[in-house]
Amino acid sequence: MHLxxxxxxxxxxxEEALRLATAHAGGFDYLAGGTDLLPNYKMHLxxxxxxxxxxxxxxxxxxxxxxxxxxxxxxxxxxxxxxxxAYPGFADALAEVATPLVRASGTLGGNLLVETRCFFFxxxxxxxxSLGYCLKAEGDRCHVVPQKERxxxxxxxxxxxVLMALDAEAELAGPGGRRRVPLGxxxxxxxxxxRRHRLGPGExxxxxxxxxxxxxxxxxxxxxxxxxxxxFPELGAAAAAELDGGRVRSLAVAVGGLETYPRRFDELTAPxxxxxxxxxxxxxFSEAVMRAVRPVHNTFLAPDxxxxxxxxxxxxxxxxxxxxxxxxx
Amino acid sequence: MSGxxxxxxxxxxxxxxxxxxxxxxVLLDLVREELHLTGxxxxxxxxxxxxxxxxxxxxxxxxxxxxxxxADGRSLTTIEGLSPGTGLSPVQRAFVEHGAxxxxxxxxxxxxxxxxxxxxxxHPTREEVVRGLSGNxxxxxxxxxxxxxxxxxxxxx
Numbered sequence: 001m002h003l004x005x006x007x008x009x010x011x012x013x014x015e016e017a018l019r020l021a022t023a024h025a026g027g028f029d030y031l032a033g034g035t036d037l038l039p040n041y042k043m044h045l046x047x048x049x050x051x052x053x054x055x056x057x058x059x060x061x062x063x064x065x066x067x068x069x070x071x072x073x074x075x076x077x078x079x080x081x082x083x084x085x086a087y088p089g090f091a092d093a094l095a096e097v098a099t100p101l102v103r104a105s106g107t108l109g110g111n112l113l114v115e116t117r118c119f120f121f122x123x124x125x126x127x128x129x130s131l132g133y134c135l136k137a138e139g140d141r142c143h144v145v146p147q148k149e150r151x152x153x154x155x156x157x158x159x160x161x162v163l164m165a166l167d168a169e170a171e172l173a174g175p176g177g178r179r180r181v182p183l184g185x186x187x188x189x190x191x192x193x194x195r196r197h198r199l200g201p202g203e204x205x206x207x208x209x210x211x212x213x214x215x216x217x218x219x220x221x222x223x224x225x226x227x228x229x230x231x232f233p234e235l236g237a238a239a240a241a242e243l244d245g246g247r248v249r250s251l252a253v254a255v256g257g258l259e260t261y262p263r264r265f266d267e268l269t270a271p272x273x274x275x276x277x278x279x280x281x282x283x284x285f286s287e288a289v290m291r292a293v294r295p296v297h298n299t300f301l302a303p304d305x306x307x308x309x310x311x312x313x314x315x316x317x318x319x320x321x322x323x324x325x326x327x328x329x
Numbered sequence: 330m331s332g333x334x335x336x337x338x339x340x341x342x343x344x345x346x347x348x349x350x351x352x353x354x355v356l357l358d359l360v361r362e363e364l365h366l367t368g369x370x371x372x373x374x375x376x377x378x379x380x381x382x383x384x385x386x387x388x389x390x391x392x393x394x395x396x397x398x399x400a401d402g403r404s405l406t407t408i409e410g411l412s413p414g415t416g417l418s419p420v421q422r423a424f425v426e427h428g429a430x431x432x433x434x435x436x437x438x439x440x441x442x443x444x445x446x447x448x449x450x451x452h453p454t455r456e457e458v459v460r461g462l463s464g465n466x467x468x469x470x471x472x473x474x475x476x477x478x479x480x481x482x483x484x485x486x
Binding site for chain 2: 229
């Protein structure tokens, strides 16, 4: 498979990258590790005439307990033992992304903004053409939910749920300036599989920041996939909590791989604060998360199965957090 | 738009090379079609199978998903560069002695990835080998012997 021609730009600073983005507005993609974008380009999915590679931008690098540069390679984050000790759930998630070879090139920012996926989108041009294309690429209808003018492609990153559960913030830089927002706010809950994030035109995720409170929490991430290697999540469940002798001081749960954006369930965890995290409460909570999510039939496993497994994986993720906190049931 | 090219200078298996390269060319095509080193294989071409693994500045890298221009100024080692002047590298020898090749198509990718793995974990457990090579596929399903060979290479057997 050969890539169609494009012009490759390789800025060495953030300012230069943003200037290029403004100059080629609407006609470019940023290139991070390339492990998601280039396979999509090979499948002729939404090609742009310009690629702006971010590998030479030093400001996007660097890692410590408080700040993780967006261009940090997943493999480097994975082998950082200090990070793994501070955020065990983040380490769980890193080890579950694709394969070691993909993680050797793939980046933190790339995984946060990984293209949404669908059985009808991630196919060869020939395959898609024979079906008349779809909303997300070249077509005007959705094959998953045909009567809707909405794209149901699934958010398929592994790192966002656990970082959201840890209250991470995203540092963003765009042609209009810089801002810092809760990580979950870069995803568009009111959008769809096409309008999937709330970044401005040309805006770059510079880094992820983790607050001191994140280091007081135990965390865990569990991933459901068909093969134990390579596959994108059919469901990813993340939990982070600070427990005081089994009593909840803070608890956050987020899932990915089910809808068009990674989703946190603050309205369901809030009533548990101050309570003892008993098995009964945990079962009721996991059941409520299951009832809240709406997967559709656009990945390998059936949506009903993914929903039922949401209940199981959320419960297990919180149990693991409880175990890692040394708290009793 | 087509035909945008740039000069790429890199160290290939210890030797400096300079080659003119279109913007959209991936490293795999540069290696196979311009530099005529065909040991590196094109498998899935989408990053799933690991057949095209090379070392870029010592890191295992999927050459099918790496733009050649981004390798400018870096050191590239292909399967051809892993052998010493004469004979085989320890990993190559172990693959031969343990019958870890069947059709042989995935072998270069496995050997490059295993060499990188042993560079980082000189004495891996079986589990570390299995996980470490989980990005390489063998369609003959000869995994047991491949894992044995890598463990043997680690032990100097």
